[in-house]
Amino acid sequence: MFLAGYDQSMDRAVVRKISARFDKAVISERGRPPDVALAREQHATYRGHLERAGYEVTTIPADDRYPDCVFVEDTAVVIGGTALLTRPGTDSRVGEVHAVANQLASLLPVAHISPPGTLDGGDVMQIGTHLWVGYSSRSNREGLDQLTRVAAEEGVVVTVVPVTGVLHLKSAVLPIGPATVVVTPGTVDESLLAGLEVLHEDESEHHKFSALPLRDGRVLVTDAAPRTGELLSSRGIQIEPLDISEILAVDGGLTCMSILFST
Numbered sequence: 001m002f003l004a005g006y007d008q009s010m011d012r013a014v015v016r017k018i019s020a021r022f023d024k025a026v027i028s029e030r031g032r033p034p035d036v037a038l039a040r041e042q043h044a045t046y047r048g049h050l051e052r053a054g055y056e057v058t059t060i061p062a063d064d065r066y067p068d069c070v071f072v073e074d075t076a077v078v079i080g081g082t083a084l085l086t087r088p089g090t091d092s093r094v095g096e097v098h099a100v101a102n103q104l105a106s107l108l109p110v111a112h113i114s115p116p117g118t119l120d121g122g123d124v125m126q127i128g129t130h131l132w133v134g135y136s137s138r139s140n141r142e143g144l145d146q147l148t149r150v151a152a153e154e155g156v157v158v159t160v161v162p163v164t165g166v167l168h169l170k171s172a173v174l175p176i177g178p179a180t181v182v183v184t185p186g187t188v189d190e191s192l193l194a195g196l197e198v199l200h201e202d203e204s205e206h207h208k209f210s211a212l213p214l215r216d217g218r219v220l221v222t223d224a225a226p227r228t229g230e231l232l233s234s235r236g237i238q239i240e241p242l243d244i245s246e247i248l249a250v251d252g253g254l255t256c257m258s259i260l261f262s263t
């Protein structure tokens, strides 16, 4: 079964080590080159939290041909009982999928996004039996159509959400609980999030908040967005602030460094 990270039945995580060429990762105008050694420390801490939360963590070695390979979320989406292998929407990242495919194929049946379709997993937000999928600079209409067909076979409903001003849907819409998301204002049409409770990122912290709800009830949040973190705490959410400065520097967040699922 699939749900988002707060689902306790989800007990597996796939992560991938940081490439020695992480400083050559794709960077937007908002970003900066990262410090590779510091990024590795931050990634190790992140992985430690997944282990502490009770996930069985599989770590795929880095491949230095792919500076962005740590961002496994973009390479596969587990929908129902199927691992859908993506076709990332930027050429330098397409080859990242093979190693993740090998790992997931030993655990689940797989499906593929085929050309001319493109899809980055960072555009796919799963809550219950509903997927919200970002139509972004990385995920094209053909990719979204292919995803919708796989989802339909799994009994999962898809809502397409055009995304502006950010890389992926989950750059701007972060699940933090069973039906609650934190949204960066101005990035999506919030009427498309009907059925979800919408909170807003503090305006002084735009593009700094990211979150990942874990199976033990804690929610990892970026320490770069303390006001938004306080909003969550005030609602009784057990937050775990994390420094991922070097990941944010290249447009990553807390969801993008793992694939969480159950078998």
Ligand code: CIR
Pocket: 025, 026, 027, 068, 071, 073, 074, 090, 093, 121, 122, 123, 167, 168, 170, 171, 250, 251, 252, 253, 255, 256
């Ligand atoms: C990229 O531009 O593709 C990477 N530098 C960042 C990808 C982050 N992925 C994600 O948030 N799902």
